Structure formats: structure tokens, C-alpha cells
Amino acid sequence: MSKPLEGKVALVTGASSGIGEAAALCLAEAGAKVAMSARRAERLAGLVARIEAEGGTALAIPGDMTVEDDARRAVAETVERLGRIDILINSAGIMEAGGIENCDTAIYRRVIDINLMGTVYTCAAAVPHMLEQGEGDIITISSLAGRKGGPMTSAYSASKHAVNFMTDGMRQELGGRNVRVTTLMPGATETEVGDNISDPNWRAAIQAHVAKEGAVKPRDIGEAIVFILAMPRRTNISEISIRPTIDTSA
Incomplete structure (x- = not known):
């Protein structure tokens, strides 16, 4: 079996389920x-x-990416125990309902803390190592929701819109020093993303959305990540969208 990433060291956040696990x-x-x-x-x-059962090398670093010290520790332990950090996959994230009428502003803060600030913390910690090494790759898992809003997606869409533009800003800042940066935006993907939504009606709607026939599988996103990373270093896939084939709006 081809191993295009042989010798590389990766850190994946949000790895306990869904896209991060895949x-x-x-x-x-x-x-x-x-x-x-x-x-x-x-x-x-x-x-x-x-x-490890398949002969690989893996390291668990439990932590909460909304806590800057945890995020920085995840990067530091990766470098200390595995020798370097070549790849950072920012997959930690949550979805919540977020309209403005009678809104709970704590929900907005929670969504932004995880989806945006958690990404900022890990990138800020990893980039100095990548620059010192002379190369690196950062892939941020965003969402097609970052391209459009909706009456109940204000918090989530705003956080992902911010992630998209922050990530592309990093691409422009770091590309000339051989650090490639990619925004990956999945559509409906069969994950646990809806399970912890506090609003019961929105929770049910999102659970149905990601479980529908033809939804993207987490492994599809994982394989796309490997494809991006295996491209020649002269090539930076700066942005990629992955949608279910049978639902062009997702």
C-alpha cells in the first residue's frame, strides 16, 4: 500500500469522532x-x-481546544514526543442554533471559542515549529455554512465564515515560506455534529440532515485530506468543497 505521508508527523484536533477521527x-x-x-x-x-494494531504510531493528548494552554500543550507534546509537527488538522468544532431573537449570547461565545479561537490557538502554537523546519501543512475543517447564513445558523455560520477568512489570510502570510494552508468545507457529513445542539428542534433537524441518504462519510473527508497533503509542494490546494452528489444545495 502506498504511504505518501511516510515520515510525517500530524496533529489532529477534535479526533474523538467524526471527521477528526477519520x-x-x-x-x-x-x-x-x-x-x-x-x-x-x-x-x-x-x-x-x-x-497501533495496524502497525501505526499514535499519541493521545486529551484537552479542550477552547483553553489556550491545552491547545499549546497539544502542539508542544506532539513535537516533544514525536520529534516535529508537519501537519495540523483543525477539526475541533461544534454546531449550535443561533438566531438573534431572544438569543443566548453565551451560545455565540461558545461556538466562536471552539470553532474560531481553538483554531487560532493551535495555529499560533504550530506555525513557529513549521517555519523553523522549513515546511508544514495546515488544514482547517470549516463548513459550507461559512458561505451562507440562515435564520437559525447565525452563530455557526459566523464562526465558520471567520475561520475561512482567517485561514486564507494564513495561506497568504505563510505560503512564501513553504507552509501550505487549506480550507476544507464539507457539506452534509454523517457525524455526531448535531447530537449536542441544545435546541431540540434544531438538533432533530441537523441529525436528519447529516443522516440523509447520500450524505458524505467522514472517511471521504479523511481521504480528501490525504490527497491534499500528498500533492507536490509547489501546489497549494487553498480551498476545497465536498458536497453530497445527490443534493447540490448541501
């Missing part, structure tokens, strides 16, 4: 050593066992 597995299959961070330590331990 990304970790696909990176390991492609030959990378994979450090993984998320709040659910027991799930990370299970994922380490799966990767």
Missing part, C-alpha cells in the same frame, strides 16, 4: 505518525489502539 485513521494509513487531541480521553485511547 482524518487520524487516514493519515496513519498514509504513513504519518498521528497525535490526536479531544476532550474524550477514552475515545482517543481506543483510536490509539486501532492505529
Whole structure:
């Protein structure tokens, strides 16, 4: 089996489920050593066992990416225990309902803290190492919701719109020094993204949306991540959208 990422070291945030979990597995299959961070330590331990059972190298670093010290520690432990950090996959994120009428502003803060600031924290910690190494790759998992708003998606869409533009700003800032940066925007993907939404009606709607026939699978996103990383270094796929084939609006 081809291992295009042999010798690389990756850190994946939000790795305990969904896209983050699939990304970790696909990176390991492609030959990378994979450090993984998320709040659910027991799930990370299970994922380490799966990767090691297939002959890979994996490291669990439990933590909350909304806490800057945790985010910086995840990067520092990756470098300390695996020797470097070549790849950062920012997959930690949440979805919440977020209209403006009678809104709970704490929900807005929570969504922005995880989706935007968690990404800022890990990038700020990883970039100095990548620049010192002379190369690196950062892929931020955003969403097609970052391209359009809706009456109940204000918080989520605003956070992902901010992530999109912050990520592209990093691409322009770092590209000339051989650090490639990519925004990856999935459409409806079969994950647990809706399970923790506090509004019961919106929770049910999102759960149905991501479980519908033809929804993208997390592994599809993981394989796309490997494809992006395996491109020649002269090539930076700066932005990619992945939608279900049968639903062009998703």
C-alpha cells in the first residue's frame, strides 16, 4: 500500500469522532505518525489502539481546544514526543442554533471559542515549529455554512465564515515560506455534529440532515485530506468543497 505521508508527523484536533477521527485513521494509513487531541480521553485511547494494531504510531493528548494552554500543550507534546509537527488538522468544532431573537449570547461565545479561537490557538502554537523546519501543512475543517447564513445558523455560520477568512489570510502570510494552508468545507457529513445542539428542534433537524441518504462519510473527508497533503509542494490546494452528489444545495 502506498504511504505518501511516510515520515510525517500530524496533529489532529477534535479526533474523538467524526471527521477528526477519520482524518487520524487516514493519515496513519498514509504513513504519518498521528497525535490526536479531544476532550474524550477514552475515545482517543481506543483510536490509539486501532492505529497501533495496524502497525501505526499514535499519541493521545486529551484537552479542550477552547483553553489556550491545552491547545499549546497539544502542539508542544506532539513535537516533544514525536520529534516535529508537519501537519495540523483543525477539526475541533461544534454546531449550535443561533438566531438573534431572544438569543443566548453565551451560545455565540461558545461556538466562536471552539470553532474560531481553538483554531487560532493551535495555529499560533504550530506555525513557529513549521517555519523553523522549513515546511508544514495546515488544514482547517470549516463548513459550507461559512458561505451562507440562515435564520437559525447565525452563530455557526459566523464562526465558520471567520475561520475561512482567517485561514486564507494564513495561506497568504505563510505560503512564501513553504507552509501550505487549506480550507476544507464539507457539506452534509454523517457525524455526531448535531447530537449536542441544545435546541431540540434544531438538533432533530441537523441529525436528519447529516443522516440523509447520500450524505458524505467522514472517511471521504479523511481521504480528501490525504490527497491534499500528498500533492507536490509547489501546489497549494487553498480551498476545497465536498458536497453530497445527490443534493447540490448541501
